[in-house]
Amino acid sequence: MYWAGLMKRRLIQLAATILTNPHAANFLSGKLYRGDLKNFCAPGLNCWSCPAATLSCPIGALQAVGGAGGKFGFYAAGFIILIGLLLGRAVCGFLCPFGLIQELLNKIPSPKFFLPRRLTYVKYFLLIMFVLILPVATKFGEPTFCEYICPAGTLEAGLPLIATHEEFHRVLGKLFALKIFILFAVIIGCVLIHRFFCRVMCPLGAIYGLLNKYSFYQLTCAADKCINCGRCKKICPLDLDPTKELKSAECVRCKRCVEACPVKAID
Numbered sequence: 565m566y567w568a569g570l571m572k573r574r575l576i577q578l579a580a581t582i583l584t585n586p587h588a589a590n591f592l593s594g595k596l597y598r599g600d601l602k603n604f605c606a607p608g609l610n611c612w613s614c615p616a617a618t619l620s621c622p623i624g625a626l627q628a629v630g631g632a633g634g635k636f637g638f639y640a641a642g643f644i645i646l647i648g649l650l651l652g653r654a655v656c657g658f659l660c661p662f663g664l665i666q667e668l669l670n671k672i673p674s675p676k677f678f679l680p681r682r683l684t685y686v687k688y689f690l691l692i693m694f695v696l697i698l699p700v701a702t703k704f705g706e707p708t709f710c711e712y713i714c715p716a717g718t719l720e721a722g723l724p725l726i727a728t729h730e731e732f733h734r735v736l737g738k739l740f741a742l743k744i745f746i747l748f749a750v751i752i753g754c755v756l757i758h759r760f761f762c763r764v765m766c767p768l769g770a771i772y773g774l775l776n777k778y779s780f781y782q783l784t785c786a787a788d789k790c791i792n793c794g795r796c797k798k799i800c801p802l803d804l805d806p807t808k809e810l811k812s813a814e815c816v817r818c819k820r821c822v823e824a825c826p827v828k829a830i831d
C-alpha cells in the first residue's frame with residue numbers, strides 16, 4: 565500500500581513535469597518555446613527560460629509584470645490564489661517539477677538532518693522582499709527573485725543556455741557566480757534535508773502554504789479512529805505530526821501519512 569501510493573505520486577509528478585516541459589529536445593539547441601501557451605502559468609515553479617518549458621512560472625510572471633512599469637501582477641497573483649484555494653500545497657507534493665528534483669536529490673545516500681522550524685519563515689521574507697516589494701518598488705524592470713536567487717532558474721535555464729550559447733560566456737560574472745553558489749548550496753541542502761528549498765526558500769510554496777488551511781482539497785485526521793500509534797509522525801518527511809498539523813503551511817500533502825496509518829484515520 566505504502567509503495568503503491570509512493571509510485572502513484574511519483575508517476576503523477578513525472579507526468580506533470582513532462583506535460584509542462586515537453587520541448588526537451590530544445591536543451592540541445594538552446595532554443596526557447598515562445599508560443600501562445602507562454603501566456604499561461606504552470607501551477608508549480610518552472611522557469612520561463614527553461615528550453616523545455618511550455619508555460620510561464622507564476623513567480624516569474626508576478627515579478628515580470630511588476631518590473632514592467634511598477635505595476636502589480638494581478639493576473640499572476642489571481643492565478644496563484646485560485647490554484648492555492650483549490651489544492652493548497654498539494655501542488656508542491658504532486659505537480660511541481662522542482663519539488664520532484666528535490667525529492668530525487670534527497671535519495672542520494674547521506675546523513676539526513678532535521679530542519680529547525682524557525683528557518684521555514686525565511687521563505688516569507690523572500691516572498692515579501694524579492695517577489696512583491698523589490699520588483700515593483702525599484703522600477704528597474706528586474707525580476708529580483710529570478711535574477712538574484714532562484715536556483716530552479718539557474719538549473720533549468722541558466723546552465724543549459726550557457727552551455728548552448730557561446731555569446732553568453734562573456735557576460736558571466738559575479739552575479740552568475742552568486743547564482744551558482746546558491747544552486748550548489750540548495751543542492752547540498754536538498755541532499756541532507758528533505759525538500760530544503762520548498763521549506764526554506766520557495767515563495768510559491770509560501771503562498772500555497774498560507775492557503776493550505778482554506779483550500780478545497782484537505783486532509784483530515786479522525787480523532788475517534790486514531791489509536792496514537794505514531795506511525796504517521798514517524799513517516800512524515802517534513803517532521804510534522806499529522807494527527808494535529810494537517811493544515812500546517814508546511815504540509816505538502818504527499819499523503820505518506822495517509823498510506824502509513826494502519827486504521828485509515830487520515831483521509
Ligand code: SF4
Nearest residue numbers: 800815817818819821
Ligand atoms: S503531514 Fe502527511 S501529507 Fe503532510 S507532509 Fe507530512 S506525510 Fe505528507
Ligand code: SF4
Nearest residue numbers: 790791793794796825
Ligand atoms: S498513523 Fe493513524 S492511528 Fe497512528 S497516530 Fe497517525 S493517525 Fe493515529
